[in-house]
Amino acid sequence: MIYGIGTDICDVRRIRASLARHGDRFAQKILSDAELATWKSRSARWPEQGLRYLATRFSAKEAFSKAIGLGMRLPMTWRLCEIGKLPSGQPVIVLHGGLKVWFEGQGLQAHVTVTDETDYAASFVVVEKMVELASKPRQI
Numbered sequence: 001m002i003y004g005i006g007t008d009i010c011d012v013r014r015i016r017a018s019l020a021r022h023g024d025r026f027a028q029k030i031l032s033d034a035e036l037a038t039w040k041s042r043s044a045r046w047p048e049q050g051l052r053y054l055a056t057r058f059s060a061k062e063a064f065s066k067a068i069g070l071g072m073r074l075p076m077t078w079r080l081c082e083i084g085k086l087p088s089g090q091p092v093i094v095l096h097g098g099l100k101v102w103f104e105g106q107g108l109q110a111h112v113t114v115t116d117e118t119d120y121a122a123s124f125v126v127v128e129k130m131v132e133l134a135s136k137p138r139q140i
């Protein structure tokens with residue numbers, strides 16, 4: 001069954017301004033270690049690509065925080081919620097630490113989609129709660 005849904009729209013210009021003000025410290029606050037490595041390599045190749053990567057991660061994490069109903073409150077933290085990628089390119093939510101323990105303990109599963117255009121990045125997250133079938137088919 002659906003446990004929660006969450007959405008977020010992020011102004012890429014705000015992320016650009018935060019990066020200009022706080023430099024790498026801003027990215028370090030938002031991104032997990034794996035994401036930070038991706039951000040660095042994309043930024044090195046083309047700063048705009050790094051910016052877009054950071055903005056979509058920002059929006060996906062906010063959307064996830066809403067879908068679980070906590071917002072940015074413990075055990076939800078920016079860095080414990082990672083947006084990974086399947087070989088097909090589809091984004092997936094990969095949790096760490098206390099957030100992973102809490103999430104899995106509740107039998108939850110998340111689905112995420114992200115998009116971006118010139119000035120905006122947006123995300124949508126659906127969280128499902130795994131429920132056991134009320135009655136199993138009778139064995140004959």
Ligand SMILES: CC(C)(COP(=O)(O)OP(=O)(O)OC[C@H]1O[C@@H](n2cnc3c(N)ncnc32)[C@H](O)[C@@H]1OP(=O)(O)O)[C@@H](O)C(=O)NCCC(=O)NCCS
Binds near residue numbers: 066
């Ligand atoms: C949820 C949260 C990440 C949204 O951040 P934001 O970028 O400021 O705001 P957005 O415009 O993206 O979203 C706002 C909407 O999020 C939704 N929202 C707020 N708290 C939420 C929660 N715990 N779960 C799900 N959705 C929530 C509300 O619908 C809100 O709309 P409203 O202000 O019209 O009621 C942020 O409010 C948060 O972390 N809240 C929890 C911590 C908290 O309460 N801090 C403030 C008091 S100390």
